Amino acid sequence: MRPMMKEREIRIIENALLGRKQTRLNILEWGCGGSTAHFPKVLSRHGIDHRWLSIEHDKDWFLSVSEDLKDEKNVDLFLIEALGGNPRDPACRMDEYVSFPSTLERKFDMILVDGRKRRRCLLEAKHLLAPGGVVFLHDAHRRRYHCALAVYPDSLFLTRDLWRGTNEAPPWGAKMRNWALSVIRLRLGKLREK
Numbered sequence: 001m002r003p004m005m006k007e008r009e010i011r012i013i014e015n016a017l018l019g020r021k022q023t024r025l026n027i028l029e030w031g032c033g034g035s036t037a038h039f040p041k042v043l044s045r046h047g048i049d050h051r052w053l054s055i056e057h058d059k060d061w062f063l064s065v066s067e068d069l070k071d072e073k074n075v076d077l078f079l080i081e082a083l084g085g086n087p088r089d090p091a092c093r094m095d096e097y098v099s100f101p102s103t104l105e106r107k108f109d110m111i112l113v114d115g116r117k118r119r120r121c122l123l124e125a126k127h128l129l130a131p132g133g134v135v136f137l138h139d140a141h142r143r144r145y146h147c148a149l150a151v152y153p154d155s156l157f158l159t160r161d162l163w164r165g166t167n168e169a170p171p172w173g174a175k176m177r178n179w180a181l182s183v184i185r186l187r188l189g190k191l192r193e194k
């Protein structure tokens with residue numbers, strides 16, 4: 001099972017994971033799938049101690065991914081179904097899905113937001129990042145997510161579809177460069193769509 005991302009985005013996340021200096025990586029992912037199967041195996045191949053926690057709302061998809069990961073000892077999958085509504089409906093709050101990681105009382109070195117309620121997950125992720133931690137948002141070109149990006153002092157569109165943020169403020173010059181690069185990447189993406 002491969003991540004449903006472009007090859008360049010996969011490489012960016014792999015490089016971010018492999019470049020971490022912690023003795024043990026704690027990773028959180030909202031929305032399990034190909035990334036849950038792929039990235040922990042990359043870490044294991046490189047001998048990096050890690051714990052990958054993934055949260056999913058869709059029971060059938062959860063069971064499919066669980067089957068693919070039955071031999072992966074460093075991955076914890078949690079099923080938190082949306083009760084009382086369709087998870088694709090904006091009115092369906094999914095509070096437990098969003099807030100579950102905060103009940104674990106731990107910080108994460110990397111967070112991947114690639115499931116439901118991405119805006120709310122991004123806002124929650126800010127409080128769950130360990131010092132020096134990074135959050136990635138997949139499908140970041142969708143404008144409805146952009147209001148949540150502003151809570152991160154360091155914010156950069158790495159590609160049209162992949163954004164990364166941190167809680168550490170970059171120097172003023174780097175912040176301006178990140179802003180300019182993000183605008184360029186988003187505008188180039190729009191031009192390619194036409």
